[in-house]
């Protein structure tokens with residue numbers, strides 16, 4: 112099967128041929144090269160960034176925990192954007208604290224225009240370049256691409272300087288560990304690029320842009336749906352709080368991966384939220400060869416839409432499929448389930464490379480919020496309007512009330 116996404120052509124001006132949009136030998140070579148950068152030992156170094164961003168988020172939410180309802184979606188979006196910018200590029204953009212940032216504004220604008228085009232497939236690329244939206248799109252693309260390239264040039268210089276200092280100074284193990292700690296995905300890609308022999312600057316820029324795209328909208332939606340569900344289920348929220356409190360004791364936020372591993376119930380809550388509201392609700396494949404599925408023979412050349420949302424709500428695999436029940440993911444309840452009945456991160460060789468990163472980020476942010484506030488949702492699954500554009504999101508955000516514990 113060849114992977115294609117309906118949005119591939121819309122995304123290519125932004126992402127070029129990064130992991131998400133490339134195929135064949137190029138994809139294979141890049142995937143092999145990038146996979147080690149998502150090793151949990153590397154991700155562990157990102158905990159400092161997660162914690163730092165959680166502290167800022169809390170300072171913002173504290174002002175809103177006043178009994179009045181508000182939409183938490185923008186706050187979580189800014190937080191996820193700050194996290195991905197700093198982990199992917201090693202450069203803070205302060206989406207949460209600064210009023211104006213051209214890069215952040217352009218990321219929003221690009222996502223919005225891609226979504227706008229998603230609902231207007233009749234606007235061809237040729238026509239798009241001449242209409243005002245097309246001009247706007249190009250303007251924002253230039254901002255984003257200039258920023259990524261500038262950061263790459265700066266980091267490249269720093270990596271080269273570091274390498275020569277390391278050779279000169281005979282650094283201790285602690286120095287090296289400290290240096291690794293401050294490394295972003297970009298630095299790691301630069302290190303493995305072999306001075307442009309394996310990955311050139313354009314390749315690196317496309318991968319970093321891809322992380323920026325894939326790595327913030329998806330986790331934002333995941334965290335917001337979980338908050339929405341917890342705000343609808345006080346009993347489950349209480350169980351999460353008790354677990355988090357037991358692990359953290361007097362701390363405000365998790366600071367190590369091993370603490371995150373201890374939060375097993377929270378993990379099941381996140382998994383169950385992604386079952387009911389998978390951030391990526393469907394994926395598309397082009398069939399290269401004829402395929403037999405049960406009694407159906409599907410000819411080569413057909414485009415197949417794999418319904419993640421539909422699969423996750425199938426009563427065949429999930430009794431009372433619309434019920435929010437994190438215990439479905441207890442080992443005794445999930446061991447016998449078909450491995451492809453739960454595929455929020457897709458499956459097979461083109462599965463999500465960022466799934467561990469996403470789980471660590473979601474756990475850190477959600478544990479911090481639940482540890483500090485009681486959450487009450489203002490809407491229920493019956494009343495909330497769901498939209499599936501680039502991702503599955505609540506059309507009018509997630510309106511809730513926070514009360515300090």
Ligand code: HEM
Nearest residue numbers: 130131325326329330333390391394456457463464465469
């Ligand atoms: C809850 C959060 C996330 C969900 C639900 C999710 C889901 C997915 C899914 C379903 C795919 C397959 C897409 C397709 O085949 O069309 C995918 C691919 C991908 N994801 Fe994620 N993702 C999440 C977070 C992240 C994060 C945080 C990153 C990076 C930091 C990331 C990077 C990628 C990349 C690079 C691919 C393409 C992989 C390839 O084709 O080799 N994702 N993701």
